Amino acid sequence: MVGGGQLARMMASPAAALGVHLRVLVESPTSSAAQVVVDAPVGAASDEAAIARLVEGADALTFEHEHVPNALLDRLEGAGVAVRPDAAALVHAQDKIVMRSRLAALGLPVPRWTALGSASDLADFLGTVGGVAVVKTARGGYDGKGVRVVRSPDEVADWLAAAADGSGAPLLAEEKVPFTRELAVLVARRPSGEARAWPVVESVQRDGVCAEVVAPAPGLHAATEAEAIDVATRIATGLGVTGVLAVELFEVEGADGGPPRVLVNELAMRPHNSGHWTIDGSVTSQFEQHLRAVLDLPLGDTSARSAWTVMANVLGSALPDPTAALGDVAVLDAGAKVHLYGKEVRAGRKLGHVNVSGEDLADVRRRAVAAAALLRGESSA
Structure with missing residues (x-):
């Protein structure tokens, strides 16, 4: 398992009960999972050499977060590693634009949304959804991070500029759903x-x-x-x-x-x-x-x-x-x-x-x- 947080920590007890040897790549020797998992090498989720060592002799590779480079997973699969979920599936949890596009293609119910390439894209979208929208970074956001409720492109001007010059993540806008x-x-x-x-x-x-x-x-x-x-x-x-x-x-x-x-x-x-x-x-x-x-x-x-x-x-x-x-x-x-x-x-x-x-x-x-x-x-x- 890649990731040394609480999800990997809580995997330790059922793994022991099932007799499954759990090896976890942790961010530090004091991380949440490292405190309870015996086999817990330290390394970054983006470190290909560390993950190659992690999967030696393993039946499967899985994750407690989505922040593993997709290209790295592709190479592991090409080398015969059972990556679960695989790279083709995991990308939908890594990139909200990819996810929204695929769910819409499958005919599944999603909010109205659009990928943003410019301030004018957002201004046009605001006009179609009643003047208020939720702008999200396509990658990396969680627990309310990477999310802003906006009524004007000016409120995400910094995000738009970063997305345009490549220093920030791509953006999408969604309608602000009147949910119950x-x-x-x-x-x-x-x-x-x-x-x-x-x-x-x-x-x-x-x-x-x-x-x-x-x-x-x-x-x-x-x-x-x-x-x-x-x-x-x-x-x-x-x-x-x-x-x-x-x-x-x-x-x-x-x-x-x-x-x-x-x-x-x-x-x-x-x-x-x-x-x-x-x-x-x-x-x-x-x-x-x-x-x-x-x-x-x-x-x-x-x-x-x-x-x-x-x-x-x-x-x-x-x-x-x-x-x-x-x-x-x-x-x-x-x-x-x-x-x-x-x-x-x-x-x-x-x-x-x-x-x-x-x-x-x-x-x-x-x-x-x-x-x-x-x-x-x-x-x-």
Whole structure:
């Protein structure tokens, strides 16, 4: 696996349970994954020699992020390495223009959008979408980074200039979707074609970062649920994805009073924050399933274990070390499942998450939020 963050860290336990030897290319010897993975060589995701050493004797190569040069992956595939997902699929998670173009060609529901070559392109697009648009960098953006809501080309003049001279990423503009809430679907697919989806979840964002996930999405219309799972499965099949695919969706009002519909917002071809609830709330976690998929093993049951599971992210902390609050969390709620990532505390940084499962949604949500608050050094009240 390339990438030494929390996703690789959380892959270690299911790998051990399955008897799978996990080797992770980490950014530093103190990275989140390096603290728990025995075989963790240090190297950059762009270092071809480091990745060549990483895959020696391996059955498959996979990723915890999309920031691996596509040309490097092409060369690895040419040398016979089982790259999963492969370069042809992964590019759709690396480049939003490529992704939007391909999804539209597949007939999948996406917001109105256009690639931007100039300020006049953006001005024209603003005129067609009511005067406000979301401008995104085609590569590299995440957690609200590389995204601006604009009403004039002047608001992204710096991005447009950087894109024009090659010092910045290409840009695209999308309509600002009047969504009612954000949903997410995770589906795993293995090379043989078998695919399994987890229940559709609701993702609650704060300042462009996921703060909570509610599984399953409360009050979801059966037709909307079916459409969301169908869209995610069609994307996995249409793009030839191997492993876990996360599809972030906008729920929008249906036509003529019909059930709500969905539009595809973003893709990630790896385990995803919206699937962390599965560690404690599903028969098979997204991390175990990703390993099964990339190794072409039969996929596990994706059923929920409880009526509700809520995940609350720990975003930053007033404590020098959130583990200092573990005792307080245990006293507050013996059923709260804490997952900390071994990261140095910084404002707004994802330091961990808490999962709580149960039969009453309001109670489960209150408990998850309260436990996460203690880990942030705040009152649980």
